[in-house]
Amino acid sequence: METVKDHYDRFLGSVYSWILGDFETARQKNTAYFNTLDLAPDDNAIAVDLGCGPGSQSLPLAELGYSVLAIDFCQELLDELGQRTGGLPIRTVCDDLLSFRSHMSEPADLIVCMGDTLVHLPDEKAVESVINDVCDSLKPGGTFIYAIRDYVDYTPHGAARFIPIRANDDQIFTCFLDYRQDVVHVHDVLYRRIDGEWQMRISDYLKLRLDTRHINEQITGRGLVVAAGDDADGMITVVARRPE
Ligand SMILES: C[S@@+](CC[C@H](N)C(=O)[O-])C[C@H]1O[C@@H](n2cnc3c(N)ncnc32)[C@H](O)[C@@H]1O
Numbered sequence: 001m002e003t004v005k006d007h008y009d010r011f012l013g014s015v016y017s018w019i020l021g022d023f024e025t026a027r028q029k030n031t032a033y034f035n036t037l038d039l040a041p042d043d044n045a046i047a048v049d050l051g052c053g054p055g056s057q058s059l060p061l062a063e064l065g066y067s068v069l070a071i072d073f074c075q076e077l078l079d080e081l082g083q084r085t086g087g088l089p090i091r092t093v094c095d096d097l098l099s100f101r102s103h104m105s106e107p108a109d110l111i112v113c114m115g116d117t118l119v120h121l122p123d124e125k126a127v128e129s130v131i132n133d134v135c136d137s138l139k140p141g142g143t144f145i146y147a148i149r150d151y152v153d154y155t156p157h158g159a160a161r162f163i164p165i166r167a168n169d170d171q172i173f174t175c176f177l178d179y180r181q182d183v184v185h186v187h188d189v190l191y192r193r194i195d196g197e198w199q200m201r202i203s204d205y206l207k208l209r210l211d212t213r214h215i216n217e218q219i220t221g222r223g224l225v226v227a228a229g230d231d232a233d234g235m236i237t238v239v240a241r242r243p244e
Pocket of ligand 1: 073
């Protein structure tokens with residue numbers, strides 16, 4: 001089985017934006033979502049994007065007025081983001097998000113970890129460590145937003161474990177999910193038509209079955225207030241604020 005980093009470096013990074021559907025649509029969806037939160041960043045506001053990928057959250061946040069620190073360990077995705085930044089204030093860093101604090105020089109107004117990124121961490125201890133670091137890295141009044149898929153309240157069986165992601169005339173991407181007690185064993189299956197022949201590649205890795213109730217208890221225990229939770233398309237998004 002691949003490590004998550006190898007999976008992105010050798011397999012998923014090159015097709016990630018394609019499987020998102022249309023990148024601009026994903027970006028606009030995030031812009032619309034952030035607009036619902038009345039974030040109102042001031043002139044020097046800092047946002048940190050953990051597991052930024054190609055930037056569908058970093059770009060809208062920079063457009064809103066944040067200086068964004070965008071962290072990911074997949075250089076290929078950071079390069080994609082780099083091609084989209086234009087003059088926007090986005091600093092990309094290629095590193096494990098577990099070390100994000102070492103790239104910050106001052107507390108943040110906003111930290112986001114969206115698009116099912118937390119579940120990629122190696123174990124629950126790593127998640128706890130990131131959550132503690134996030135809580136300790138926010139300014140008073142600062143906001144934390146995380147979004148993960150619900151792998152706890154619903155367990156698919158049989159054919160429901162095969163998820164068609166995207167297909168066109170030249171490539172087909174399907175995901176097979178094998179649910180175990182604490183993890184989901186994810187198999188990404190990519191068919192590519194090369195010289196008229198279909199060729200298949202499979203890469204597999206583990207996702208944690210994280211419970212948002214548990215994460216929210218931890219956040220609350222660190223003094224933040226869970227302000228909102230939203231469940232759409234199987235993705236749970238939680239917004240928490242550090243009191244002034
Ligand atoms: C599912 S993608 C989400 C990307 C983006 N936030 C979005 O919503 O499109 C997960 C991202 O997290 C990155 N990632 C996963 N684990 C990481 C880690 N430990 N350190 C840094 N990046 C990580 C992957 O490279 C990938 O870009």
